[in-house]
Amino acid sequence: MTKTLKINKNVEQGILELLRFLLDGGKVSGVFTLKRINKEGSVAYSLVTRSDELEDAVPLFPLMPVNAGKLLSRFSLRGKSNKPVAAVVKPCELRAFIELVKREQGSLENIFFISSTCGGVYPIEMAVDGAVENNLSKYWEAVKKGEIPAQIRPACRGCVEFKPYTADMTVDLVGSSDIDKRCMILLNTKNGEELAQDMKGDFLEKELDKKILDKFQNKREAERKKLFDEIEEKMKGLDGFIDIFGKCLGCHGCSKVCPICYCKLCEFESPDSEYKPSNYESDLKKRGGLKVPPGTVYFQIGRLDHIAISCVGCGACEDVCPVDIPISIIFKKVGESVQKLFDYIPGRDVKEEIPLLTFEKDELSEVED
Amino acid sequence: MKKDEEFMPRILAFLCNWCSYAGADLAGTSRLKYPPSILPIRVMCSSRVDPLFIVKAYLGGIDGVLLAGCHPGDCHYEKGNYYTRRRFALIKKIFEELDMEADRLLLSWISASEGPKYAKVATEFTEKIKKLGENPAKNKIFL
Ligand code: SF4
Numbered sequence: 001m002t003k004t005l006k007i008n009k010n011v012e013q014g015i016l017e018l019l020r021f022l023l024d025g026g027k028v029s030g031v032f033t034l035k036r037i038n039k040e041g042s043v044a045y046s047l048v049t050r051s052d053e054l055e056d057a058v059p060l061f062p063l064m065p066v067n068a069g070k071l072l073s074r075f076s077l078r079g080k081s082n083k084p085v086a087a088v089v090k091p092c093e094l095r096a097f098i099e100l101v102k103r104e105q106g107s108l109e110n111i112f113f114i115s116s117t118c119g120g121v122y123p124i125e126m127a128v129d130g131a132v133e134n135n136l137s138k139y140w141e142a143v144k145k146g147e148i149p150a151q152i153r154p155a156c157r158g159c160v161e162f163k164p165y166t167a168d169m170t171v172d173l174v175g176s177s178d179i180d181k182r183c184m185i186l187l188n189t190k191n192g193e194e195l196a197q198d199m200k201g202d203f204l205e206k207e208l209d210k211k212i213l214d215k216f217q218n219k220r221e222a223e224r225k226k227l228f229d230e231i232e233e234k235m236k237g238l239d240g241f242i243d244i245f246g247k248c249l250g251c252h253g254c255s256k257v258c259p260i261c262y263c264k265l266c267e268f269e270s271p272d273s274e275y276k277p278s279n280y281e282s283d284l285k286k287r288g289g290l291k292v293p294p295g296t297v298y299f300q301i302g303r304l305d306h307i308a309i310s311c312v313g314c315g316a317c318e319d320v321c322p323v324d325i326p327i328s329i330i331f332k333k334v335g336e337s338v339q340k341l342f343d344y345i346p347g348r349d350v351k352e353e354i355p356l357l358t359f360e361k362d363e364l365s366e367v368e369d
Numbered sequence: 370m371k372k373d374e375e376f377m378p379r380i381l382a383f384l385c386n387w388c389s390y391a392g393a394d395l396a397g398t399s400r401l402k403y404p405p406s407i408l409p410i411r412v413m414c415s416s417r418v419d420p421l422f423i424v425k426a427y428l429g430g431i432d433g434v435l436l437a438g439c440h441p442g443d444c445h446y447e448k449g450n451y452y453t454r455r456r457f458a459l460i461k462k463i464f465e466e467l468d469m470e471a472d473r474l475l476l477s478w479i480s481a482s483e484g485p486k487y488a489k490v491a492t493e494f495t496e497k498i499k500k501l502g503e504n505p506a507k508n509k510i511f512l
């Protein structure tokens with residue numbers, strides 16, 4: 001059983017009340033949360049230090065303008081936060097941040113995490129014309145019933161990691177029928193308990209409802225299978241790969257927004273990756289033709305090699321792809337398969353080493369001759 | 370390549386300086402027979418091979434890639450080949466998932482005294498690649 005704070009307000013009000021309490025009581029100096037920018041439904045992650053600034057905060061808004069793991073990395077890259085901050089993030093954002101911390105791209109120190117069981121987020125394109133706003137009531141209806149909301153990111157539809165692993169507090173959302181009336185926050189860690197101490201509300205012992213979440217899990221797994229099967233149908237060798245990526249613009253937007261792609265100087269954008277006249281000549285002699293500039297397939301397989309081991313399946317890459325390549329499903333599928341080799345779940349535990357930075361003496365005999 | 374000529378694959382072999390390259394050398398000085406398909410590249414340690422070298426070679430049209438190093442426990446730098454094995458497993462899995470003829474990639478441990486093993490690996494791998502035929506990447510324009 002986990003100590004749980006029950007606030008007798010709807011879930012959004014409840015969590016705002018908690019955040020205000022944390023700020024006003026001096027328990028944290030800042031709150032990192034999604035905040036409305038305008039009436040059209042644009043939201044951005046912001047760091048707030050005054051509780052009146054929380055008025056238009058929407059911590060649970062079903063949108064991920066940028067994977068917050070990436071932002072928290074920028075926040076703590078040059079040194080840990082000196083003051084305690086509470087961050088409200090989605091489970092895959094938390095996992096992404098953990099992966100970045102493992103790569104020394106951020107610090108967990110002085111950041112407390114509030115997450116939730118996650119119903120998924122809408123594609124970014126729906127944020128520009130108010131579509132998210134218009135869908136909100138439908139979204140919460142679906143989440144309440146433990147159903148997969150329509151129109152969310154494909155990556156979210158098939159996401160089975162919707163429970164946070166390491167959050168200090170978990171808001172009970174998925175399949176929780178009375179979120180209109182009350183807000184349940186599980187206090188998973190000692191820090192979580194201490195933060196919530198003295199907060200107005202009832203304290204009880206509770207677990208997330210396993211039956212409800214298992215059902216939800218099954219639905220997600222069925223969707224995941226569908227998405228994977230579809231892509232497997234197309235991903236048939238080099239020809240299939242070229243078919244899928246034939247329309248790739250080479251904008252590298254997918255890597256720019258990927259939380260795991262943290263390199264400031266990307267190998268695939270370095271002068272080394274630029275074709276010299278002699279490269280063109282030798283390649284053209286062989287093939288009789290060449291896409292200009294070459295390197296799309298190399299970039300995509302290369303990026304898989306670099307980050308598949310830590311892909312958290314957040315879907316940010318696919319969301320920004322101007323030509324709608326199902327990148328996140330491909331990366332998620334390949335990612336899960338390589339992660340399975342090492343029994344690794346990215347972001348599960350900061351103490352788990354990135355598999356490529358460690359080894360067992362006796363393993364993987366199936367790959368050696 | 371003319372139709373009646375037998376297809377002789379081109380196989381890129383990354384051989385670590387301390388074991389596998391010496392093993393290949395021994396195979397040569399012992400006059401062991403193996404096919405002329407191997408293009409060796411000497412690297413100081415198998416762990417010097419970035420998996421992207423393998424990807425690049427594959428996309429460049431090479432028919433097979435052999436990565437060979439000291440047996441586990443014998444790496445001149447103690448643990449290089451353990452990392453190699455993980456990286457290789459990863460890139461091989463990616464090829465498998467993309468349905469991209471992962472059989473064109475081979476990892477083998479060949480010590481300095483294993484001239485015969487080198488000849489055997491070279492022969493068998495060449496045979497396997499012959500069955501697979503030419504690397505389809507060779508004729509691709511979109512890359
Ligand atoms: S975002 Fe889409 S078009 Fe741009 S590089 Fe990635 S896959 Fe290609």
Ligand code: SF4
Pocket residue numbers: 155254257258259260261307310311312313314315316317318327328331332
């Ligand atoms: S590859 Fe795509 S889905 Fe995976 S972590 Fe990066 S942005 Fe998220």
Ligand code: FES
Pocket residue numbers: 385386387388389413414415416437438439443444445446449450
């Ligand atoms: S020196 Fe041979 S594998 Fe490292």
